[in-house]
Amino acid sequence: MKLKQSNGFTLIEVLIASVILFTALALTAELYNSSSLSANKITENARVSQASIVAVQAIKSDLRKLAENRKLSEHVGELTINGIYFQWQATREKFNSRAMELSDAEPPRNQFSLFNVSVNVQSKQSPRQPFSFKVVTW
DSSP, X not given: OOOOOOOSOOHHHHHHHHHHHHHHHHHHHHHHHHHHHHHHHHHHHHHHHHHHHHHHHHHHHHHHHHTTOTTXXXXXXXXXXXXXXXXXXEEEEEEEOOOOOXXXXXXXXXXXXXXXXXXXXXXXXXXXXXEEEEEEEO
């Protein structure tokens, strides 16, 4: 008796191969999705970081212009840079004069200020952690 020769794959073999193929495709798609999400987060963080540098410079400039007002003890402001909203509050911590010299007839007036600035950041995707810095003005 002669055995029948097989010219193709059985149904079970095709099903097992299909399961392996679709599992590999699903894993690849998930890896691509994860890497795409990570890349978007990194891009947003870089955008906020760059805008924060510009915002700090703008806030410092604003405070230096306002420092001539000797009665100023607190100031608030807001600005938007590249679609990122910054809201800040500056509080004067110190207000001092220069050191007195021997030739001074009277004590020098206060002209040096130290401000503590708190900044809240709001980007399109999510609120960011607030940060603070100090500014010296004269």
